[in-house]
Amino acid sequence: MSTAATTLLPPEFADLERYANDWVLDTEQARNQFRVRQPLAALDDFYHAIFPRMDALCEYIDRYSIDGLPRPAARLLQLGLMLMEVVPAVEIYRAPDVPNAFEFQRFKIISPADPFTIIDP
Amino acid sequence: MSNHSTEAFEALKQRLPDWANRRPIAERYPDMDYGPLPVTPYICEEFFEQERAKIFKKMWLYVGRVERLPKAGDYFTQVIEAVRVNKNSTSPSFIICRDNNGEIRAFYNTCQHRGTTVCWNNHETWDTANRKYFTCRFHGWVYNTDGSLRSVPDEKLFFNLDKTTRGLKPVHCAVWKDFIFINVDPSPRQTLLEQIKPHAEQLKDFPFERIRRRGIWTATVNVNWKAAIDAFQEGYHVGTVHAATLPEAFCGSLNPYCRPTSARIFPQGNRSVTFMVSPDFTPPAVENWVRRRGASWYAAASGDSGSEFPGVNPDNDPFYAFDVHGVFPNLLVDPFIGGFYGHEFWPISVNKTRWIGSINFLAPQKPSDLIANEHGKTLLRDAFREDTVTLEATQVGLESGAIETAVLCDMEIAPRHLYNSVVALVNG
Numbered sequence: 001m002s003t004a005a006t007t008l009l010p011p012e013f014a015d016l017e018r019y020a021n022d023w024v025l026d027t028e029q030a031r032n033q034f035r036v037r038q039p040l041a042a043l044d045d046f047y048h049a050i051f052p053r054m055d056a057l058c059e060y061i062d063r064y065s066i067d068g069l070p071r072p073a074a075r076l077l078q079l080g081l082m083l084m085e086v087v088p089a090v091e092i093y094r095a096p097d098v099p100n101a102f103e104f105q106r107f108k109i110i111s112p113a114d115p116f117t118i119i120d121p
Numbered sequence: 122m123s124n125h126s127t128e129a130f131e132a133l134k135q136r137l138p139d140w141a142n143r144r145p146i147a148e149r150y151p152d153m154d155y156g157p158l159p160v161t162p163y164i165c166e167e168f169f170e171q172e173r174a175k176i177f178k179k180m181w182l183y184v185g186r187v188e189r190l191p192k193a194g195d196y197f198t199q200v201i202e203a204v205r206v207n208k209n210s211t212s213p214s215f216i217i218c219r220d221n222n223g224e225i226r227a228f229y230n231t232c233q234h235r236g237t238t239v240c241w242n243n244h245e246t247w248d249t250a251n252r253k254y255f256t257c258r259f260h261g262w263v264y265n266t267d268g269s270l271r272s273v274p275d276e277k278l279f280f281n282l283d284k285t286t287r288g289l290k291p292v293h294c295a296v297w298k299d300f301i302f303i304n305v306d307p308s309p310r311q312t313l314l315e316q317i318k319p320h321a322e323q324l325k326d327f328p329f330e331r332i333r334r335r336g337i338w339t340a341t342v343n344v345n346w347k348a349a350i351d352a353f354q355e356g357y358h359v360g361t362v363h364a365a366t367l368p369e370a371f372c373g374s375l376n377p378y379c380r381p382t383s384a385r386i387f388p389q390g391n392r393s394v395t396f397m398v399s400p401d402f403t404p405p406a407v408e409n410w411v412r413r414r415g416a417s418w419y420a421a422a423s424g425d426s427g428s429e430f431p432g433v434n435p436d437n438d439p440f441y442a443f444d445v446h447g448v449f450p451n452l453l454v455d456p457f458i459g460g461f462y463g464h465e466f467w468p469i470s471v472n473k474t475r476w477i478g479s480i481n482f483l484a485p486q487k488p489s490d491l492i493a494n495e496h497g498k499t500l501l502r503d504a505f506r507e508d509t510v511t512l513e514a515t516q517v518g519l520e521s522g523a524i525e526t527a528v529l530c531d532m533e534i535a536p537r538h539l540y541n542s543v544v545a546l547v548n549g
Contacts, residue, residue, distance in 0.1 A: 028336065028498070051407060058489035066488050077488050083407070084495035088503055091405035092366060099365050101506035102340060109502070110247045111336045116488060 009079075010060065010072045016053065016079060019046060024078045029109040031085040036097040036104065040089070047090040050083045068119045077116060133375055133400055136439045138382050145531040146384045153386070157526035158540050162547075163345040163519045169471035170208055171547040176450050177203035181295065181302040181313045183452045183465065184227070188299065188333060190219040194251045194266055198230055198240050202469045203451075204305045215292065216240055216255070217301060220266040225296055227303045228268050228289035232257040239264065239289070247337070255289070264289050297321060298329040300454075319387035320446050324456065327432040328483070332460050336480040336498040338505060344512035346451060346468040347539055348519065349476055352508050353453055353464055354445050354535040356381055356396055362511060366504045370419065371442070373399025380532045382438035390449030390542030392535050397440040408496060416493035418457050418480065418501060419443055430458050447535055449542060459483060460494075462501060472516050478505045 008020035023046060025031045035043065050057075057080055061073050069077060089096055097104065147155055162168050184199050196218035205212045214230035216239070232239050237259040240250075254271055255264040263271040268289035276282065293304040295313035298321075302313050314321055342349065352358065356379030360372040371379045381394040398419050404412060411417055419442035433456050434441040443457035453464040460482040467475040480501050482494045518524060529537050 032499075032502075047407075051410075054407075054410065054492075058492065061488040064488060066485055066491070069488060073488075077491065080489070080492035081495050084492060085499050087407045087496060088366065088500050091407060092368070092500075093503075098503040098506050100510060101365075101503070102509040104506075106340050107506055107509065108339045109337075110339055111498075112334060114491060115333065115335075115485065116491060 008072065008075055010076070012060065013053065013057065013076060016049060019049065019079060020075055023082050024075045025082065026078070027109075027113065028081075028085070028111045031082050032109060034082075035085050035089060038096055040094065040096055043086050043090050043096060047083065047086055050079060054080065054083065066115065067117045069116055071118055071120065074116065074118045078114075081114065130374065137375065137397075138436060138438050146381075146534050147531050149384070150386050150534070153534075153537065153541070155529075155531075155537075157528050158537070159526050160519050160524055162540065162544055163348050163516075164471060166208075166471050168547060169345075169468070172468070172543060173203055173205075175546050175549075176543065177201075177468065179304075179306050179310065180450055181293075181304045181309070181316050182450075183300055183302050183448070184215070184217055185301050186299045186329075186334065187225065187296060187301060189249050190217070190225060191249075192251060193219055193221045193223055194253055195219050195249050196240065196252065196255075196266075197247075197249050201305075201467065202475075203467060214238055214240075215303065216289070217294070217303070218266055220268075221253075222267070224267075225294060225301055226266075226268060227292045227294040227301075229292065231290060232259065232262055233270065233287040233289065234260055234262050234273075247339075298324070298327070300329070316389065317391070317448055319385070319391050320393070320448055320454065323393070323435060324432040324446070324454075327430060327456055327461075329461070331483055332481045333484045334479055334481045335494060336502055337477065338479070338502055339475065339477045340509055341469070341473065341475050342509060342512045343472055344474050344516040345472055345519070346466045346474040347536075347543060348515050349466050349474045349512055350447070350451070350453065350464070350539060351533075351536040352511055352515075354392075354394065354447055354539070355533045356394075357530065357532055358508075358511070362507050363504055366500060366507060369399060369402045370404075371396065371399055371402075373401035375400060375440075378532070382441075383436040384532075384534050385435070386534065386538050390447070390539060390546075392447040392538045393435070394445045394447075394535050395434055395436065395438055396442045396445070397438060398442045400440055411493050411496040414489070414493045416459060416482075416490070416497065418460065418462065418497035430456065432456065433458060445535070447539060449539070472520065474512075476509065476512075478502075 009017050057076050061077050196216050198214050200212050200214045202212040216230045217227045220226050230238050230240050239255050239257045261274045265271045270284040270287045295302050359379040382397050383395040385393045443455050446454040451466045455462045462480040465477040480498050485491050
């Protein structure tokens, strides 16, 4: 749990800090598994909190190179990736997982790691 | 429902090419047989063995892109069931690597001492590893990355061992615009370029080299490899199968059944089909946000003319979405403005196939590019969940004895051409 002394996101994005623990995940597989386990209401809340901030979020992270993001900026990037994982469920399916679909456990996500690098100070 | 006035709608309709609007594709290819297709090739084990012998053991097969092998000593392994020696044999494994001189090579992953598998990367990890040498873990024979045998422990104990004759057995390996192909035929009857010629010509300037893999997904499905391909090479299924993911994006009032706007039939089983987006479609909010950043995987609405992606939309059809290039035998390469997506179909048995789907985008320049691309990646992945769920249900029906022939309509010409080409090769 983050405190004022150990916030996970840049101070400009304190309004999103409540998502910085659980909704920041390192891989597409982790994000997808997380999404399908949430109730739709939780996905809606996340969507409505994050989407209005997306232009500001992108402007912030784009100050850095994709090869050198400080951790707080990288977490913002990952919140953006999580938003995109959540978006179709919220905007289109209105369900956590795509309906009428191939069995979740048999469909393997083998995507390469998200191509950005974190630099620690 | 159209959100255009009648006049505007008629004007839009006039912009559509004949093939999506009035005239059948069959008029362009009058010599094809448009009759029903016996289902035997999808369900018969003997036919499958003939496919393995006459197609998979004789043709160039795509195994991966050069971006998987950035440095000397990088390699990955791949098991290819389709080229196993006999019906009941285990399946050979191949090493695909970049040698210490930077050349891309491929070998049987078989030690030339007593036959053990050299690189034990489980191919299911899908990773690239790196070695200065390949060392067999049974008796420590060491091979250079060019396949030559480097050292043998206690070498003097062998009887006239000529190390130059005991290198890893190579397979023919060729690269076209970063796509790596191998051919297990000791004397391939044609070059890679000859085999893929119509696709290579059309896409010769498409910037594949600047495009990076981002999403990759795989499933082993109890379906014939050709039936699996068919699910991804026609638009007829889109309105039904993708009702949850893409409800109005492709099937609008102008082209309600998602007919292609153009189709091309080439020799040797090759084919390509072009698809459009519905101009009726109003994307939801975040998708609209993504499109404004130019990152949709069917980016017609972004206004990008595609001039940086030469080779797409060969007839310059309006409302262009993407092309489907059927690269015979088992590869689909689907370019769009901004990248390409695609599929591999690896036959395991007559009714089992490993499917691998992917989406690939221009290498990201800035962090927010990753976010914009992730939208299309997620939506396409979920759409593939919808496609793949039809496959086993199809195979069960094909094998049930309840259907002797399949009837394909005009816009299902790609499945028809794949079928005809396979039958011709097997029977020829």
